[in-house]
Amino acid sequence: MERDQGGVAVQQAVTSESAQPPRRWRRPAVGGLSRLALLLPTLVITALFFVIPLVLIAVYSFGTVNQVNFDVYFGWTTQNYRDFTSALYVHTLARSVVLSLSTTLSCAVLGFIFAYFISRQPPRAQQLLLVAVIIPFWTSFIVRTYAWVDLLQNLGPVDRFARALGLHGHIDILYTPYSIGIGILYSYLPLMILPIYVSLERIDPALYDAAADLGATPFRQFRRVVLPHAVPGLIAGIIIVGVPALGEYVIPEILGGGKTLMAGNLLANQFLETGNYPFGSALAVTVMVVLMALLFLLRKAQPAAEVQ
Amino acid sequence: MTDSTLLNDPLTRGALLRRAGAGAFGLSAASLLAACGSSSSSGSTGGSASDVVAGQAILSNYPGWMGKDNLAAFHAQYPQASIKMISNATSSTAEVVLQFKSKQYDFLLADTSDAGQAADADLITQIDWSKVPNIANISDKFRKAYPWGLPTDYGKVGIAYRPDLIGNATITSWHDLWELIPRYSGQTVFIDLERDCMGSTCKYLGFSSNTTSADDMQKVQDAITSVKPHLKAFLNTNIGAGLINGSTAMAMDWDYDVALLQQKNDKIKWVLPEEGVHAYLEGFTAVQSTSKIAVIEAFLNFLATPKQYADFVNTTGTAYMMPKATPLVEKSISQNPILVPTDEVLAKTEFDKYLGADGATLWSNTWNAIKAA
Numbered sequence: 001m002e003r004d005q006g007g008v009a010v011q012q013a014v015t016s017e018s019a020q021p022p023r024r025w026r027r028p029a030v031g032g033l034s035r036l037a038l039l040l041p042t043l044v045i046t047a048l049f050f051v052i053p054l055v056l057i058a059v060y061s062f063g064t065v066n067q068v069n070f071d072v073y074f075g076w077t078t079q080n081y082r083d084f085t086s087a088l089y090v091h092t093l094a095r096s097v098v099l100s101l102s103t104t105l106s107c108a109v110l111g112f113i114f115a116y117f118i119s120r121q122p123p124r125a126q127q128l129l130l131v132a133v134i135i136p137f138w139t140s141f142i143v144r145t146y147a148w149v150d151l152l153q154n155l156g157p158v159d160r161f162a163r164a165l166g167l168h169g170h171i172d173i174l175y176t177p178y179s180i181g182i183g184i185l186y187s188y189l190p191l192m193i194l195p196i197y198v199s200l201e202r203i204d205p206a207l208y209d210a211a212a213d214l215g216a217t218p219f220r221q222f223r224r225v226v227l228p229h230a231v232p233g234l235i236a237g238i239i240i241v242g243v244p245a246l247g248e249y250v251i252p253e254i255l256g257g258g259k260t261l262m263a264g265n266l267l268a269n270q271f272l273e274t275g276n277y278p279f280g281s282a283l284a285v286t287v288m289v290v291l292m293a294l295l296f297l298l299r300k301a302q303p304a305a306e307v308q
Numbered sequence: 309m310t311d312s313t314l315l316n317d318p319l320t321r322g323a324l325l326r327r328a329g330a331g332a333f334g335l336s337a338a339s340l341l342a343a344c345g346s347s348s349s350s351g352s353t354g355g356s357a358s359d360v361v362a363g364q365a366i367l368s369n370y371p372g373w374m375g376k377d378n379l380a381a382f383h384a385q386y387p388q389a390s391i392k393m394i395s396n397a398t399s400s401t402a403e404v405v406l407q408f409k410s411k412q413y414d415f416l417l418a419d420t421s422d423a424g425q426a427a428d429a430d431l432i433t434q435i436d437w438s439k440v441p442n443i444a445n446i447s448d449k450f451r452k453a454y455p456w457g458l459p460t461d462y463g464k465v466g467i468a469y470r471p472d473l474i475g476n477a478t479i480t481s482w483h484d485l486w487e488l489i490p491r492y493s494g495q496t497v498f499i500d501l502e503r504d505c506m507g508s509t510c511k512y513l514g515f516s517s518n519t520t521s522a523d524d525m526q527k528v529q530d531a532i533t534s535v536k537p538h539l540k541a542f543l544n545t546n547i548g549a550g551l552i553n554g555s556t557a558m559a560m561d562w563d564y565d566v567a568l569l570q571q572k573n574d575k576i577k578w579v580l581p582e583e584g585v586h587a588y589l590e591g592f593t594a595v596q597s598t599s600k601i602a603v604i605e606a607f608l609n610f611l612a613t614p615k616q617y618a619d620f621v622n623t624t625g626t627a628y629m630m631p632k633a634t635p636l637v638e639k640s641i642s643q644n645p646i647l648v649p650t651d652e653v654l655a656k657t658e659f660d661k662y663l664g665a666d667g668a669t670l671w672s673n674t675w676n677a678i679k680a681a
Contacts, residue, residue: 067665069429070405088680154555172494175541257541258500261679274672275402 060281070275080282089266089283096263097290099177100246103184107241108234110185111192115233116226118193119200130197133190145183145254152179152255175257183251188244192237199233200226235298243291263287362388365414365600365607367592368407371395373417375611375619382610389603399501399544401425401668408432414598415457419590421503423456424662426593432456433594439605442612450589450629453659457593458608461626464587464657465499465508467579468548468566473557482512482581485558486535493538495557497550500542502675503660505532507586508560517586517658520667525674533681542679551576563627567646578646584656 061081063074083089118129136144151158152174162171173179203226211221249264256262267287270280374393383390394413398404404422407413408431418426426432435457437443443451443458450459467485471477474492479485489496499505507517509528519525540556548565550556552573561569566578592611594604610616618636621628627647634642641647663671 067669068425069409069431070402088677092680154550155553258543258679259536259539259541261676265679266676269676273400273402274668275400275406 057281057284060278061285063278063281065276065278067276070277072277080279081286083279084282084286092261092266093263093287093290095260096246096287099181099184099262100242100248103181103188103245104238104242106181106185107188107192108238111189111196111237112230112234114189114193115196115200115230118197119203126201130194133193136190141187142250142254144187145251148179148183148186148255149174152182174255175259177256177260179255179257180252180260180262183255184245184248187251188241191240195236195240196230196233199230203229238298239295242294246291247287361386361602361606363600363603364390364392365598365603366412367391367393368396368413368416369393370417373624375616375621375623377619378611378616381616381619382607385610386603386606389606391603391607405429405431408595411595411597413595414600415592415594415604417460417590418456418593419588419660420454421660421662423454423591423593425668426595427456428662428664431596433596433598433601435594435605435608436601439602440609440612442609445612445614445617445630445632447629447631449654453589454591457591458612459589459591459629460611460620461591461624462587462589462629462659463627464563464580464585465504465560466563466566466585467558467581468551468561468569469558469577469579470551470554470556470573470575471577472575473554479558479577479579480582481579482508482583485560485581486512486531488558489535490538492557494540495555496535496538497540497547497556497559497561498532498542499547499560499562500544502671504562504586504588505542505560506671506675506678507658507660511581511584511586511658514583517584518661518663520663520670522670525670529674529678529681532678536678536681548576563646564625567644570646580653580656582656584658585653587657587659589659 059074060072062076062078063072064077064079065072114133118126118133121129150156152171153159154172154174156174159171173182207225208221211225216224247264247267248262249268252260252262252265256265263283267280267283270276270283372395379391379393396407398407401422404416404418405426407416408418408426408429423432440458446459450462453459467479467482469479473495474488477484477488479488485496499508503517506525506528509531510517510519510524513524513527513531515521515524515528540550548556548559548561548569551559551569563578566576570576570578592604592608594601598604611620612630614630614633614636617628617630618633620626621633621641622636622638625641628637628641662668
């Protein structure tokens with residue numbers, strides 16, 4: 001009886017509490033003009049540094065250039081885009097896409113392994129390992145890339161090490177697409193590790209225990225617990241790495257030995273060497289469209305992966 | 309800058325490096341400047357002109373690409389005038405022409421291709437040579453090749469190689485190089501600048517290195533792509549550095565660069581190929597919009613005196629073009645056969661020329677096709 005009465009009392013208390021309208025923080029009323037004023041700085045910055053440059057590039061891509069004095073005329077021609085359809089440029093873009101995808105995939109696999117390893121360490125070890133991942137960023141990107149020239153060249157440390165192991169001939173990968181891939185992988189790997197680590201670090205350790213209690217094997221735990229939680233970080237990493245890798249200019253220039261023409265180099269040449277801004281703009285717009293298509297496909301894949 | 313840093317400096321661009329590389333000679337010779345004679349029997353640097361030369365002229369130039377005392381000495385000679393040098397290194401013709409248009413400079417260092425295009429675009433001011441009588445000190449060949457201003461320096465593209473790495477073979481021609489490249493696959497480096505690389509290939513094929521023939525360009529493309537799989541790389545910095553440690557056996561390279569490399573390894577040989585050589589030629593040219601033409605003309609006349617030009621050469625280490633300056637030029641330069649070729653060699657040398665809009669586009673497209681192949 002007492003128990004029943006107590007139960008009723010609790011129920012009443014709950015009912016009386018739920019009958020009260022919820023106390024919610026109310027945002028102070030902001031009028032239309034005030035709201036616009038608050039938005040204005042963001043709008044101006046976005047317009048100045050994002051929208052206007054993009055529009056300018058798009059407008060330039062339909063122009064023509066006087067190759068003697070480099071005056072640009074806006075005759076709204078599509079010639080620059082038609083020029084881009086030549087086999088030379090299409091192959092160059094395709095080569096860049098393939099290299100970008102392969103290095104991004106390699107980054108994702110290696111980055112996942114590193115991030116998973118870090119996330120499973122004690123907190124202090126995690127901090128140390130994260131610092132170790134970030135430390136290369138303290139050195140100039142150009143210097144780090146040139147360091148690979150010394151490492152990979154004939155008679156360099158890698159070559160000498162291989163010969164010390166008894167391998168015959170030279171390890172001759174400098175100035176090849178492989179050295180470009182290594183350079184991109186090395187330079188962008190930290191950008192892949194960090195977002196994946198953030199995703200993995202948020203996994204409640206109790207989930208591992210629960211999975212184990214329910215009889216899941218380590219592989220099944222990884223597949224059903226770790227991987228789904230890592231998807232948002234993986235996708236963020238793929239975007240952060242894949243987008244700049246497609247337009248990468250410096251690494252192919254330094255480690256490619258001028259033998260592998262990439263989209264980034266072709267694009268830079270139009271602005272820095274030949275002064276053909278309209279064609280360079282058309283190239284930039286095309287690369288941008290290709291990237292947007294790839295990102296769109298990625299975004300479409302993301303919800304499905306998250307649901308799974 | 310030391311020799312070592314020159315060979316390992318990765319950040320400068322090709323055209324800057326080739327001149328900066330030459331500059332290394334200048335540092336070793338800097339102490340000699342004090343010994344340079346103070347008199348100049350061939351120079352006309354003062355006179356009544358100094359009374360009217362006033363104002364500051366702005367020069368776009370490579371960093372350090374000036375005699376160490378040139379600017380101060382000019383100001384001492386013309387107290388009301390001075391030269392402000394802004395370092396704006398570039399190997400891009402487009403960028404140089406845009407500098408001519410920018411109205412930020414009064415005169416620029418420009419090569420024959422850049423200055424020729426700027427002249428075609430009506431962006432230069434012709435020098436009144438009656439006010440630059442010392443131009444007579446410059447050899448005729450260079451004056452004719454560079455009519456827009458004062459020619460200052462040039463560099464030839466030849467072959468550097470290590471005989472000990474290619475079975476003690478002797479290279480005398482571009483033909484020899486092309487024959488040896490496949491036999492020593494992965495041990496040859498070409499220059500990564502279209503005018504120098506394709507210009508040298510033109511010489512190999514017997515063409516002018518300023519050809520604008522589509523057929524010629526197709527043959528040039530075929531010739532380079534035929535050996536491209538066997539090339540180690542196209543480089544525009546540290547081109548011949550591998551010759552020192554033996555990781556490169558043969559290189560298409562600039563004369564000054566090889567002279568520098570030979571100081572590191574005396575096994576490196578230099579060849580001016582018998583088919584002929586392609587070369588760049590640079591000088592100072594006034595922009596069309598300048599209001600300081602009197603200062604510019606006075607400075608060019610001043611720089612064209614043997615004493616001042618020797619200062620320029622000793623500081624930069626470039627191959628020079630004023631025979632009268634020889635007694636004042638550092639012996640490591642004036643007695644180096646690589647940097648001071650004979651008349652016979654100069655006769656086989658062809659300088660860059662502006663190719664016209666269509667010609668430049670043809671070369672650019674061919675170069676892209678070679679790089680993409």
